[in-house]
Amino acid sequence: MTNSNNKPCRKCGSTERxxxxxxxxxxxxxxxxxxxxxxxxxxxxEKNRALGEAWRKANLEKERARAKAWYKANPEKKRASIKAYxxxxxxxxxxxxxxxxxxxxxxxxxxxxxxxxDCGVPAVNYHHEDYNxxxxxxxLCKKCHAKRHNSPTNELTNHPNQA
Numbered sequence: 001m002t003n004s005n006n007k008p009c010r011k012c013g014s015t016e017r018x019x020x021x022x023x024x025x026x027x028x029x030x031x032x033x034x035x036x037x038x039x040x041x042x043x044x045x046e047k048n049r050a051l052g053e054a055w056r057k058a059n060l061e062k063e064r065a066r067a068k069a070w071y072k073a074n075p076e077k078k079r080a081s082i083k084a085y086x087x088x089x090x091x092x093x094x095x096x097x098x099x100x101x102x103x104x105x106x107x108x109x110x111x112x113x114x115x116x117x118d119c120g121v122p123a124v125n126y127h128h129e130d131y132n133x134x135x136x137x138x139x140l141c142k143k144c145h146a147k148r149h150n151s152p153t154n155e156l157t158n159h160p161n162q163a
Contacts, residue, residue, distance in 0.1 A: 114139035
């Protein structure tokens with residue numbers, strides 16, 4: 001009897017196959033599986049995005065560790081990304097920097113000492129309604145901040161560099 005890992009691929013004949021999981025038969029090699037997966041991802045971007053978000057939510061610590069390791073291994077790419085954000089969003093960057101400096105000077109309280117203005121739970125971010133008024137900010141929790149940015153009346157909703 002032939003081992004299922006040594007059987008040739010149904011599509012290309014290669015024997016480089018994934019080890020089948022419990023109750024699964026794989027009829028394609030790694031390369032064909034990769035092609036099929038990429039085709040599905042391009043055909044179903046919403047489902048793919050939802051699956052990725054669900055996985056990240058379920059594996060939050062793994063995702064944080066992965067991101068931390070990547071930033072540590074790629075400091076020049078991290079700096080380039082920050083620089084690109086700064087150049088593409090000068091008004092946002094200036095507003096965020098103004099809030100940071102105001103907190104350091106003591107003109108604004110640390111956001112961790114504030115409660116969300118919408119629901120009353122501890123705040124995690126300051127929210128700018130207008131980046132041209134950099135110190136007019138409201139402390140918001142993560143959920144309320146997301147609601148503000150995803151509201152249909154928010155002019156930033158369709159912005160490709162939404163923060």
